[in-house]
Amino acid sequence: xxxxxxxxxxxxxxxxxxxxxxxxxxxxxxxxxxxxxxxxxxxxxxxxxxxxxxxxxxxxxxxxxxxxxxxxxxxxxxxxxxxxxxxxxxxxxxxxxxxxxxxxxxxxxxxxxxxxxxxxxxxxxxxxxxxxxxxxxxxxxxxxxxxxxxxxxxxxxxxxxxxxxxxxxxxxxxxxxxxxxxxxxxxxxxxxxxxxxxxxxxxxxxxxxxxxxxxxxxxxxxxxxxxxxxxxxxxxxxxxxxxxxxxxxxxxxxxxxxxxxxxxxxxxxxxxxxxxxxxxxxxxxxxxxxxxxxxxxxxxxxxxxxxxxxxxxxxxxxxxxxxxxxxxxxxxxxxxxxxxxxxxxxxxxxxxxxxxxxxxxxxxxxxxxxxxxxxxxxxxxxxxxxxxxxxxxxxxxxxxxxxxxxxxxxxxxxxxxxxxxxxxxxxxxxxxxxxxxxxxxxxxxxxxxxxxxxxxxxxxxx
Numbered sequence: 500x501x502x503x504x505x506x507x508x509x510x511x512x513x514x515x516x517x518x519x520x521x522x523x524x525x526x527x528x529x530x531x532x533x534x535x536x537x538x539x540x541x542x543x544x545x546x547x548x549x550x551x552x553x554x555x556x557x558x559x560x561x562x563x564x565x566x567x568x569x570x571x572x573x574x575x576x577x578x579x580x581x582x583x584x585x586x587x588x589x590x591x592x593x594x595x596x597x598x599x600x601x602x603x604x605x606x607x608x609x610x611x612x613x614x615x616x617x618x619x620x621x622x623x624x625x626x627x628x629x630x631x632x633x634x635x636x637x638x639x640x641x642x643x644x645x646x647x648x649x650x651x652x653x654x655x656x657x658x659x660x661x662x663x664x665x666x667x668x669x670x671x672x673x674x675x676x677x678x679x680x681x682x683x684x685x686x687x688x689x690x691x692x693x694x695x696x697x698x699x700x701x702x703x704x705x706x707x708x709x710x711x712x713x714x715x716x717x718x719x720x721x722x723x724x725x726x727x728x729x730x731x732x733x734x735x736x737x738x739x740x741x742x743x744x745x746x747x748x749x750x751x752x753x754x755x756x757x758x759x760x761x762x763x764x765x766x767x768x769x770x771x772x773x774x775x776x777x778x779x780x781x782x783x784x785x786x787x788x789x790x791x792x793x794x795x796x797x798x799x800x801x802x803x804x805x806x807x808x809x810x811x812x813x814x815x816x817x818x819x820x821x822x823x824x825x826x827x828x829x830x831x832x833x834x835x836x837x838x839x840x841x842x843x844x845x846x847x848x849x850x851x852x853x854x855x856x857x858x859x860x861x862x863x864x865x866x867x868x869x870x871x872x873x874x875x876x877x878x879x880x881x882x883x884x885x886x887x888x889x890x891x892x893x894x895x896x897x898x899x900x901x902x903x904x905x906x907x908x909x910x911x912x913x914x915x916x917x918x919x920x921x922x923x924x925x926x927x928x929x930x931x932x933x934x935x936x937x938x939x940x941x942x943x944x945x946x947x948x949x950x951x952x953x954x955x956x957x958x959x960x961x
Contacts, residue, residue, distance in 0.1 A: 506531040512684040512722060532679055565663065565706060567606045571761055571771040572599070574800075575746050576731060577754015580607070580663070583704030584753065585695055587669070587726070589711040589719050590735035595744055596710050597621070599735065599762070599769045600665050601630060603708070608640035612662040615655060619647040619671035619681075633768035647681060649674050649690045656697060661705065666694065668710035670720055682712075687721045691728055726750060737764065743778075743859050744769060758800035776805040776916055779858040783886060791878035794889045794918075795870030796909040797862065803905070803912035805889065807857040808870050812850050812878040821851040827862045827871070835894070839872050842898025843945050845879060865893040866903035869922065869948065876949060884952065887919040898945045900924035913937060922948055 506515045509532055511525035518531050564579035573579045580586070580603075590596050597618075604614045618626060622645050644655050649672040656664060666672065670682040672690045679685045691709070698707045709729070712720040719726060726732050730752045737744035744762040748754070761772040772778050780794065791810045796803050808826075815821065824832040832854055839845055852875060856862060862871075870890040877884050891909050893901035903909075906927050913921050914937045925941040942948055 505534050507534050507679070507685065508532075509679070509683045532683070534678055565607055565610070565612065567603055568609075569603065569606060569771050570773050571746065572603060574802075575733060575748055575758050575760040577751055577758070580706045580708075581730070581753050582662070582706050583698055583700075584730040585691075585698040585707040585709070585728070586731045586733055587709045587711045587719065587729045588733045588735065589713045590737070591713055591717070594735050594737045595762070595764055595769050596735060597667055598629065598633060598764075600667065600708060600710065601626070602633065602768050604641050604663065604665055605630075605634050605638050607663050608638040612640065613659060614638075614641045614663045614665065615644065615652075615659055615661040616641060616665045616667070617644045617646070617652045617655070618667040619645070620667060621645065632766070647672055649693060653693060653697075656705075660703070664694070664697065664705060664707045666690075666707065666709040668712050669694075669725075670712045682720065684722045688724060688728075691725055695728060741859060755800060758802075775799075775802075776912065779804060779806040779856065779860055781807055781857055788883035788886050790881045790883045791874055792886075793870040793874035793877060793884055794886075795862075795867040796889060796891050796912060797860075797864050797867060798905055798909065803909045805912060805916060805918075806860055806862075806867070808862070808867065808874045809855055809857065810871075810874040810878040811853040812847070812875060813853075815849050815851045820847070820849060821853070823851075823853040825855040826860065827854065827867075832871075834896075835868055835872050836875070838894055838896060838898060838945065839875060842894075843872070843876065843949055845876060847875075847879065850879065864903070865901070866891055866909070868892070868894045869900065869945070872945060873948065873952075885920070887917075888952075889913050889918050889921045890948075891921055892924050894945050899943060900945065900948070902927050910934065910937070910939070922951075 506518050508522040508525065508530045510527040510530045511522060513522060513524040515531065521528050522530055563582050565582060566579035567573055588596055588600065604616050608614045616626065623643050626643050642659055644652065646652065669690055670687055673681050673686050674689045677685045677689050694707045698705055714720050731748055732750040733746060733748055735744060735746050742763050744764055746760040746762065748756045750756060761775050762769040763772055793808050794805055795808055796805050822829060822832055836847055836852060840847055854871060869892040872894060873884060873890055891903060891906060893903055895901050902924050906923060910921060910928065914934050918937065920938045920940060922940045922942065925943050928939055931939040940951060942951060
């Protein structure tokens with residue numbers, strides 16, 4: 500039979516009978532590759548016995564997981580690694596993907612599971628050097644394999660029979676049956692589908708974790724079909740040179756996508772931050788207070804976290820004062836400054852305002868708005884807010900305090916951490932009296948908060 504030549508776009512996968520300089524589908528240039536289309540051989544269909552079950556008869560349990568000793572990793576995945584799941588972990592270069600997965604491999608191996616760590620980006624010696632640096636000795640249940648051939652990896656899986664397979668990274672492996680370069684949609688999807696068959700084998704289920712390369716648009720390289728194929732998409736955030744790393748799932752078939760895990764990048768690898776509230780606050784001695792600092796409560800998934808917001812207000816010698824916010828959008832900061840000037844009766848037209856958070860955490864909730872405004876008030880008046888005081892409220896353009904979601908859970912975290920006073924909008928807490936060690940101050944407006952602090956502290960805030 501005659502062999503047919505086709506051309507396929509390496510960016511989007513569309514096909515054409517002839518070579519094109521520009522793909523009409525994704526509009527990328529010089530992406531068409533010549534491929535040999537094998538002749539189709541008609542096969543006689545063979546009927547085989549199939550087993551169909553009622554949904555009510557299917558056994559399902561949440562206990563079929565590998566629970567690691569890395570608590571934040573477990574939290575993000577919904578309680579651990581499901582034994583027949585396929586997970587993809589993606590992040591920018593240098594964020595710590597390989598480091599985190601090597602620690603996961605060591606923890607899982609220490610529980611008696613066999614782990615295969617296959618890398619097409621590092622040699623065996625490089626993996627060993629990193630293991631010596633971040634692990635307390637190499638575990639005997641970890642096997643490493645450095646190659647770019649997925650066929651060889653599949654052969655290693657058959658010989659070793661591991662419980663957990665780690666692939667670093669999926670875009671660097673190739674299958675011999677596909678005549679295209681590594682990283683092309685055909686190769687990536689082909690390798691991923693082979694791993695899917697291994698993970699979903701009913702007789703021998705295995706967990707698979709793949710590293711996925713990230714593009715400059717902060718998306719997983721390749722087709723969107725790769726994200727549809729896997730059970731969970733785990734994203735690791737963090738800038739090079741910064742200690743804080745955050746992990747969250749944009750997709751999770753076995754848990755919530757709202758959970759956030761925090762890690763600290765150190766010389767010994769990624770350390771799980773099990774109590775973020777302590778990490779995102781400055782630890783000061785009793786009685787030590789500073790101006791320009793206020794505490795708020797954010798909510799990441801089901802977990803409330805206390806975070807410290809700091810401000811610096813200085814005199815401006817230019818017609819246009821600076822408005823610098825490292826932790827929130829500049830438009831949001833300008834809006835809050837306008838509210839403070841109009842409703843709080845504090846002029847900032849000739850002042851530079853700089854805002855940041857302890858630990859570099861990004862503020863995305865409206866529940867932190869009152870704390871941001873109050874830290875600016877504290878800085879401009881050079882009067883410290885007591886360090887046992889927390890602010891939980893949004894502030895409207897009218898200067899009124901607005902309700903925020905899950906305020907009861909936030910107050911419970913404040914009480915657990917031992918704080919003594921919290922400012923909230925009026926009529927938002929159903930039973931304030933049950934918090935015996937916490938004074939809940941319910942007020943209507945921003946100006947009321949400033950006046951109340953003025954009276955309790957005996958200082959001139961307003």
